[in-house]
Amino acid sequence: MSTTSVLTGARMRWALAAGAAAAAGYWWFGDKAPYPYAQCRLLDLPLPFLTSDRLDTVLEPRRGERILEVGPGTGLQSLHIAPQLGPQGRLDVLDVQSEMLDHVMRRAAEQELDNVFPTRSDARELPFEDGTFDAMYLVTALGEIPEPERVLSEAARVLAPGGRLVVGEFFDRHWIPFGRLHRLADSSGLHLQTRSGSTLAYLARFSPCAAGPGSAEPSLVGV
Numbered sequence: 001m002s003t004t005s006v007l008t009g010a011r012m013r014w015a016l017a018a019g020a021a022a023a024a025g026y027w028w029f030g031d032k033a034p035y036p037y038a039q040c041r042l043l044d045l046p047l048p049f050l051t052s053d054r055l056d057t058v059l060e061p062r063r064g065e066r067i068l069e070v071g072p073g074t075g076l077q078s079l080h081i082a083p084q085l086g087p088q089g090r091l092d093v094l095d096v097q098s099e100m101l102d103h104v105m106r107r108a109a110e111q112e113l114d115n116v117f118p119t120r121s122d123a124r125e126l127p128f129e130d131g132t133f134d135a136m137y138l139v140t141a142l143g144e145i146p147e148p149e150r151v152l153s154e155a156a157r158v159l160a161p162g163g164r165l166v167v168g169e170f171f172d173r174h175w176i177p178f179g180r181l182h183r184l185a186d187s188s189g190l191h192l193q194t195r196s197g198s199t200l201a202y203l204a205r206f207s208p209c210a211a212g213p214g215s216a217e218p219s220l221v222g223v
């Protein structure tokens, strides 16, 4: 074999490897499709550091409250939070995929929960009036939604004064590092109140700043 053909073969292999790496990179960083319903069974496995107990501690759900969950998946958190709101309270679950909402509602009916209400919509445009909710939460959902800053602005709008927003993120391909979330929240007028966990897996609670976007005061972070 000539030297020229050996070099051409090596270049071809490098080109193929670089192409495969670019495709994998695009999939890892660029794919923003919603979580596929076909893999929904995986969503029933609780993630370390994002357990129900930790969600209770950070969200502090109370009887009689109206809370919005965005991106409930199969309802792992919904079925835990809804009973705590009692018959006078209500949990709205909002998802862009109707299969996910149907799944949550089937499970809610099995558990005789009648305070869960589904809405199919994109979280970047929440179909609710200003100040509707006492609290809102998203667990491993914000990073999956393109333009998370729009979701945060919508959260600041639909929360009542003094309302709570809890964001849970876990290190996967849609993960939002805590520092980035904190910056996006500040620019959306959301003030950090507390955080549980490290940047790789955390639950963080924010509240609308009285003076609006860009006015966040220094925050106390409890890890």
Ligand SMILES: C[S@@+](CC[C@H](N)C(=O)[O-])C[C@H]1O[C@@H](n2cnc3c(N)ncnc32)[C@H](O)[C@@H]1O
Binding pocket: 033, 034, 035, 043, 044, 070, 071, 072, 073, 074, 075, 076, 077, 094, 095, 096, 097, 100, 121, 122, 123, 124, 138, 139, 140, 141, 144, 145, 146
């Ligand atoms: C990874 S799952 C998380 C499910 C659940 N919170 C959990 O922790 O098991 C992300 C959820 O966000 C939903 N989602 C993705 N994009 C959305 C969007 N633009 N608006 C509303 N929900 C969206 C998906 O359909 C899915 O139910």
